[in-house]
Amino acid sequence: MRILLVGAGGVGAAFCSIAARRDFFDSVVVADYSLASAERAAAAAGERFTAAQVDASSAESVAALAREHGVTHVMNAVDPRFVMPVFEGARAAGADYLDMAMSLSRPHPDAPYEKTGVKLGDEQFAVADAWAADGRLALVGIGVEPGLSDVFARYAADHLFSEIDELGTRDGANLAVEGYDFAPSFSIWTTIEECLNPPVVWAVDDSGQGAWHTTEPFSEPEVFDFPEGIGPVECVNVEHEEVLLMPRWIDCRRATFKYGLGNEFIEVLKTLHKLGLDRTEKVRVPSTGSGQAVEVSPRDVVAACLPNPAELGPLMTGKTCAGLWVTGRGKDGAPRSTYLYHVVDNEWSMAEYGHQCVVWQTAVNPVVALELLATGVWSGAGVLGPEAFDAVPFLELLTAYGSPWGIKEM
Numbered sequence: 001m002r003i004l005l006v007g008a009g010g011v012g013a014a015f016c017s018i019a020a021r022r023d024f025f026d027s028v029v030v031a032d033y034s035l036a037s038a039e040r041a042a043a044a045a046g047e048r049f050t051a052a053q054v055d056a057s058s059a060e061s062v063a064a065l066a067r068e069h070g071v072t073h074v075m076n077a078v079d080p081r082f083v084m085p086v087f088e089g090a091r092a093a094g095a096d097y098l099d100m101a102m103s104l105s106r107p108h109p110d111a112p113y114e115k116t117g118v119k120l121g122d123e124q125f126a127v128a129d130a131w132a133a134d135g136r137l138a139l140v141g142i143g144v145e146p147g148l149s150d151v152f153a154r155y156a157a158d159h160l161f162s163e164i165d166e167l168g169t170r171d172g173a174n175l176a177v178e179g180y181d182f183a184p185s186f187s188i189w190t191t192i193e194e195c196l197n198p199p200v201v202w203a204v205d206d207s208g209q210g211a212w213h214t215t216e217p218f219s220e221p222e223v224f225d226f227p228e229g230i231g232p233v234e235c236v237n238v239e240h241e242e243v244l245l246m247p248r249w250i251d252c253r254r255a256t257f258k259y260g261l262g263n264e265f266i267e268v269l270k271t272l273h274k275l276g277l278d279r280t281e282k283v284r285v286p287s288t289g290s291g292q293a294v295e296v297s298p299r300d301v302v303a304a305c306l307p308n309p310a311e312l313g314p315l316m317t318g319k320t321c322a323g324l325w326v327t328g329r330g331k332d333g334a335p336r337s338t339y340l341y342h343v344v345d346n347e348w349s350m351a352e353y354g355h356q357c358v359v360w361q362t363a364v365n366p367v368v369a370l371e372l373l374a375t376g377v378w379s380g381a382g383v384l385g386p387e388a389f390d391a392v393p394f395l396e397l398l399t400a401y402g403s404p405w406g407i408k409e410m
Helices: 010-019 035-045 059-069 080-092 128-134 148-160 188-196 241-249 263-275 298-305 346-353 357-374 391-400
Strands: 002-006 027-032 049-053 073-076 096-099 137-139 161-173 200-204 210-214 222-226 231-237 254-259 283-285 294-296 319-330 335-345 382-384 406-409
Touching: 002 010, 002 059, 002 080, 010 027, 010 035, 010 346, 010 357, 027 035, 027 059, 035 049, 059 080, 073 080, 073 357, 080 096, 080 128, 080 137, 080 188, 096 357, 128 137, 128 382, 137 357, 148 161, 148 241, 148 319, 148 335, 148 391, 161 222, 161 231, 161 241, 161 335, 188 263, 188 298, 200 241, 210 241, 222 319, 241 254, 294 298, 319 357, 335 346, 335 357, 346 357, 357 391
Parallel strands: 002 027, 002 073, 027 049, 073 096, 096 137, 137 382, 161 254
Antiparallel strands: 161 319, 200 210, 200 254, 222 231, 231 254, 283 294, 319 335, 335 406
């Protein structure tokens, strides 16, 4: 297996550190628009890793680099706005593809908080038949959320439940960053995208017909009690890929995603939206001196003003939890309510790998998936989510990586 990793930011660098300890692949080309970032990540990971420059906004650039190095798998570790060119570049090069976030959504033009417009992943699923005809696999949404949460859904359906009422992804943490009043632990560009878009919910009506609909951002707040000392956190509806993936492979009456953001974070996001600073379209900024006017994306400016999440690890304390709350009837027919979860302590991830817990938790899952593909335990063609594969080998291998998961009866 020869891997092209597109993106050498926090998650990409953590991917390299985790993969460096495994022997299932021959080489990894670490590529980024910033060659210096790619070189740092590659150098830290060892001799099987080399660095290259790539333009992730160009399918041609991705394809050319993949062909040059004869890669078999393209691993996408850049933010979601670049999903489609990396996805298309991998197919053009005849390589399999993995990502941790799917193609972007576009709200319904007339009823954004009731009806779906273009949904997350729609552009990728539209060409699923072409990928299958090529005999190539695009494994989409294989980070932690989406990713491990979707593996949990498959495991719950196969081994724990006979009927599922709700697949409810719940994400919470008790992380603090010393010296900062506001310092997101993950890409603010991606966080703005998923938190301010209309959240999607899957629901089956009384006639038995299932459909996706949307709600207001930050709707339906609930307090969820997270395990391993994190405790109660208020969670709200957020747009996320699990809701678009799980019902494609798993029978359930409802699918939701709720994120523990906190009131302060929500108010910051609402303010950014009110001021138009969440916009991705460039605005013209007049010169205040002798220089020329410039065009900038307000969201890119916000991201540039905040600390780099990849560099916050030494200042962070606490734990992050990703998991899936499943309700329904167990294999014995009795009502059951179970939370399947994965917790990472920042102190452990920093000491063991030198990466903060949120990016490490995201990065470990595609490494596990690639090892299963390399050994033939997982295989397939087309555009598939993690739910399309056997969950048991994944969870066993994740535990073997030194990062066990847990089950809590609610």
